[in-house]
Amino acid sequence: MVVHLGARLYASLMTDSAAPDAIVEEQFAGEGTGVELETTDDDASPAREIEPWDPEKIRVSTKSFSLRNVLDMIDADDLELAPDFQRNRVWKARQKSRLIESLLLQIPLPAFYFAEDADGLLRVVDGLQRLSTIHGFVRGQEFALDDLEYLEKDGSKFSDLEPALQRRLHNAQIVVHVIDPSTPEEVKYDIFKRINTGGEPLNAMEVRHCMSRTRSRDFLKRCAASEAFQTATGGVLKDHVRMQDREAALRFCAFRMLGDISNYDEYGSLERLLDWAVRQIDDNAALSDSQLAALFEDFELAMNNATLVFGGHAFRKWPTTSERYSPINRALFESWAVVLADYDERSLTPIASAIVRKAREVMTSDPNYIASISSSTSDARRVEMRFMVPRRLVSRLAS
Structure with missing residues (x-):
């Protein structure tokens, strides 16, 4: 069941014991965006360490x-x-x-x-x-x-x-x-979030786009425009009005570059990790052209593999109780895409149906996993959970 509700009600629904069919689609200008509403609780995260601004640098x-x-x-x-x-x-x-x-x-x-x-x-x-x-x-x-x-x-x-x-x-x-x-870059982001006034408030990705450099904008645009991405997401993110297409690509890149998921704790929040990833992509010294090309190849491989395994349900909640196409879930996107980028088509084809069966089971009956892809998605424990489950699942079936 897909319902259109406010963020507050969504947060009350999506608890550790949330029903897997309680799915809320993000709205913009009175219309669904094709993306599941997400609560990250970044500002409330206890892991986030507030660093005071130096007035002399502003x-x-x-x-x-x-x-x-x-x-x-x-x-x-x-x-x-x-x-x-x-x-x-x-x-x-x-x-x-x-x-x-x-x-x-x-x-x-x-x-x-x-x-x-x-x-x-x-x-x-x-x-x-x-x-x-x-x-x-x-x-x-x-x-x-x-x-x-x-x-x-x-x-x-x-x-x-x-x-x-x-x-x-x-x-x-x-x-x-x-x-x-x-003025320090992170302070510029915070100033932007405080003062942007035009109509509908900008989301974090829109802020990031306006403050980033050409290299990262062009790269994320290329990822979002790729045929593999459009196929894997069913075309619902094409030229997305809230830039969720670019954010999805950036989230893959951020966690792919992060490597060991335990390193996430160093950033304290999802937004800080994504801000870091943009700076890495914009900096040729941090990420060379050849490394950026390899990152794009990983992205396309992940998208093709997601289509191979999940078909039209890729990156969407798909419990055993429903065959409906749910909105794109960003937590599922980042975690499954990063895991699937480690495999080739030949190794996945024989186990695709088994992956789907096991993935649907945990989306239906594992309350901790459901929570990890549904609410407070920036929390380090939930990030670790949603990466650990698909990684173990695919690894066991592929061995």
């Missing part, structure tokens, strides 16, 4: 820019809008038009946040949707104004506006808080 300066200047920086790649960030597309035509109308009416916009790197390049931290909309209207001619409240300019593109109104847009001043490159 530098945020306030500057004023004209929109013409900002648009020029975007065109010159001096200001990065985090390409292929899906949430840009959530804004409706009316929202976009009303933003442009506010500028034409000379109504000040809320402040923006940019992060500066060591090379002087800027990345948008807060205000991505607003700047994407303005750039699309002024430079890309991507949409015409519609459903305006005060100005009679419905149907007008930028080129249709009088020169005076075009100048008004170009000369509009915006206030920008710029995070200095000397």
Whole structure:
């Protein structure tokens, strides 16, 4: 049974004795995302050690820019809008038009946040949707104004506006808080989480995407776009509106690079581990091109093996009491993918049906395993449990 419930009720359902059919699908804008809602309890984790910020290292300066200047920086790649960030597309035509109308009416916009790197390049931290909309209207001619409240300019593109109104847009001043490159990376993440204000709050993966570098973004995009991944996940994560496709790939990479699952304790939470994994991928010195290529091969092998063994039920809860297709479960994804990457097709084919039978049994009758893939999934004991079970299961059948 798949139900659509709030996170609080989901947490009350998913206890150590939770029924295996109590599955809750994550929602966005009133629609299911194809991914099971997950509670990690990262902030409540007793293993997490809070490290105080050093105020001397936190530098945020306030500057004023004209929109013409900002648009020029975007065109010159001096200001990065985090390409292929899906949430840009959530804004409706009316929202976009009303933003442009506010500028034409000379109504000040809320402040923006940019992060500066060591090379002087800027990345948008807060205000991505607003700047994407303005750039699309002024430079890309991507949409015409519609459903305006005060100005009679419905149907007008930028080129249709009088020169005076075009100048008004170009000369509009915006206030920008710029995070200095000397600010520690983990502090930048925390600042982002505190100040992102645009509409629906960003999730951790969306924050990570906006703050990461091109190397990791391109790599995770490649993983998520691979045919093997799309087949294994039934296509439900394709161009995912909440970037769960990229997060799934990152979770595989993080635990694959981690190696011994006991090393997880060093990070204290799943989010810290994923942040570390992004930094590793972004750093050529930490992960060479050849190592990154090998990681992609492992990822594709895991996806192909998951399809071989589980078919359409790969990475989904599949108790013996139901044949329904459940939403993708991220805890199942990371653990089973990492385990399956250790085997080739020839060794798995003869034991595939036995793996399915045993996996369904533990998803049905083992309360500790069910808990490990259902709630408080960042807890070190539950992480260890969900990796240990499939590793032992497959190893015994393959021996």
